[in-house]
Amino acid sequence: MKRSKRNLHIIEFFGLLLALLWLSPFYLMIVNAFKTKREIFTDVLGLPNESTMDNFVKAFVDLDFMRSLFNSVIITVLGVGIIIIFSSMAGYALARNKSKLSGIIFLVFVAAMLIPFQSVMIPLVSLFGKADMLNRTGLIFMYLGFGSSLSIFLYHGAMTGISNSMDEAAIIDGANRFQVFWKIIFPLLKPISVTVGILNVIWIWNDYLLPSLILSDSSATIPLKMFLFFGQYTKQWHLALAGLTIAIIPVIIGYFFAQKQIIEGVSEGAVK
């Protein structure tokens, strides 16, 4: 027993060492964000000599950070919001309808997950261009299309655990389908809504390619602005690193507050 306890301590020590190694890219990013261009060149590993906030101030202004943060938040909230509303409705309807047609529709949604984004990207952009929809509204509508498959799949799975007798009782009491869904079923689906929400937030918040094809500079999200910003600052690592640090601060804050839900949500989504 004693030996296994000592072994556990050795394993824990190596585990922590590995965790530090895992964090090292972030350490290197942060410490160098405080250095001058020259100091990065002469001493890349150490702490900054005379740390200043200059890099951060300049990166913050050049990134137009408050605006891109706002754009990211708006697009993520609206995109995830409509995915949750419409996928849960569809998942409910498809699970409750036992017909052949409903089975086929469900299968089409699942099969659509096999289509990589690049395979539809070019006609999609052309189609939305013709309809004059290459803007934020068009982008949010696209997120519903790309996000609905997995979300419907998850809602559909969760519905099997909710008995039909509830629906029937409510219908006998005179409720219509919308009332049954929103007042009775949707609240019961809350755990899966959290999972769907987290998976889609992670994806939409970080998405780069789709917004880059659609959004103009004034409505650019954080990843998009980051890319444009980097183009100007190749070789100016002190500014670039300050920009990267600013860009990931909102994510780290979010992770800090919702750590448990995020990890549980992701594992729920992966196991289903």
Place this chain on the structure above:
Amino acid sequence: MRNRDLSFWLFIMPVILSLSIVIIIPFIYGFIYSFTNWNGLAATEFLGFKNYITLFKDAEFRAAVWFTTKFAVTSVILLNFLGLSLALLVTRNMKTSSFMRTVFFMPNLIGGLILGFIWQFVFISVFGSLGDLLGIEALTGWLSTTATGFWGLVILTSWQMAGYIMIIYIAYLENIPKDLLEAAEIDGASSIQRFWNITFPLVAPAFTVSMFLTLSSSFQIYDQNLSLTDGGPYNSTQMVAMSIVKAAFKENKMAYAQTQAVIFFLIIATVAVTQVYYNKKREVDL
């Protein structure tokens, strides 16, 4: 809820509409366009398989397919090894387990584009100065050759995704009945025997899931490729996803890019279906 109920259709109409407009219609159009001389606005001529023949003769595209395949195979192996190892590490009864989970998972929350930029700095500046300092020449000039670009991408995506795969394995590891492992221990099975004969077979479904995820995501990688190497040097680290974007939006060869996109779909669909079929079969055997 029956088919002829209006409410059924009202409930599913929004997602059917968006799926059709965003995926199904562009997918069909894209397939048709790949047989024409489409320039993004109009297609004036039906070319038959001409685009496909040009594509198969295109050495750069073939190189992209080969590079992507090599990358996908390497990262699937590494990611599953790392993911399972990390999961076994953090499911032990240690005070710091949840801290480790948090740390290993963190990179997944930050987009591939940003992570690629961070690692570009690590590979170029940090590796470079460490190489100079320690006199190890192999550390300098990272990302400037095809081989270091390849391993750079592998390291970046392993670091990013291992935590995700870890979470999947944890979910399955925690479902293994404790008494099964205890009984084996009492019967005198060593920890290695317990792993190979109990744990490993029981996490086989996790392997199916994580292999599907790692395969399809490594075949589709774009952001990391763009921000880490941008395909360089001389397009030698360019993957298929990037090749399509470049052909379409930089070189304006829409029909040709769409032909690549069709082949891309066929590769991913074949790989994914084969993998799931094969893994499912294996699971039953166990």
